[in-house]
Amino acid sequence: MSDLPGVVITGVSGRMGQMLVREVLASEKLRLVGAIERTGHDWVGKDLGAMMGGADMGVTVSDDAASAFEGANAVIDFTAPAATIAFAKAAAAAKAVHVIGTTGFSEDELAELSKAAQGGVQIRAGNMSLGVNLLTQLTKKVAAALDEDWDIEVIEAHHNRKVDAPSGTALMLGEAAAEGRGVKLADVSDRGRDGITGARKKGDIGFTAIRGGDIVGEHDVLFAAAGERIVLRHLATDRGIFARGALKAALWGQNREPGEYDMLDVLGL
């Protein structure tokens, strides 16, 4: 039996779930010890390899998170907010590092996650890629250098199956811009313009969400002033970048003190 840290993947049939399985199988530093889907899902009780269209893998898809997390070193979770809150409690109870890629949490749900993190290591980011996390730091710097004559807009585009808006990444970029400006995002955020909106309020940070086709994830931070514009852009073309970031986080989290961490901690940015 290998002594590599063992990983359980939740939402294993999903776009990210399947990408994570492939990355863990390709990894020399982690091994796959469990796979979770919701109760009633077609894949539950079946071999994961067969469900993914290949040979049997010897990992049976389960709907019993608490049992699957027992003895695991990490849980990698890209699912939905309500599911992630339940997984956070189970991961903390099992002392497994909980890597959270799920987006779309309400303020109350984030408070629930914080409570669970008192008992376990939790690493959460709306985007696990190196490129986007670096872009947050560039955004903060540019926002700090420019005054309110520069309007800030975050524009994001994703595939037509995405259920939350603005994206987790757009919110990270908005937070970074607000931090650079020395303001609270909640005080200046402008979302969902429609109809007679009135002129743009100076100092606001605006958000626009595009949904279409199979776009993996595209984000612009636009700084617009009279006579000139700056655009900071990240284009994701392969979900592998998010999965590899999550694996890095699962390893980084081993033997850390309980608490909430993000990808800036993991990447040392």
Ligand SMILES: NC(=O)C1=CN([C@@H]2O[C@H](COP(=O)(O)OP(=O)(O)OC[C@H]3O[C@@H](n4cnc5c(N)ncnc54)[C@H](OP(=O)(O)O)[C@@H]3O)[C@@H](O)[C@H]2O)C=CC1
């Ligand atoms: N942080 C990052 O870097 C990234 C974050 N994301 C985020 O990850 C999440 C998932 O994205 P994506 O993979 O595209 O979505 P999918 O809809 O393809 O996958 C989500 C999976 O989670 C499953 N699920 C939902 N609820 C439960 C539950 N209670 N128990 C077990 N499984 C559950 C779904 O099952 P079912 O189909 O039955 O509902 C589905 O298999 C989203 O919030 C997305 O924004 C995505 C990419 C990168």
Ligand SMILES: O=C(O)C1=N[C@H](C(=O)O)C[C@H](O)C1
């Ligand atoms: O749902 C997605 O697909 C993605 N979600 C994350 C987000 O909300 O920002 C990350 C990435 O952009 C893909």
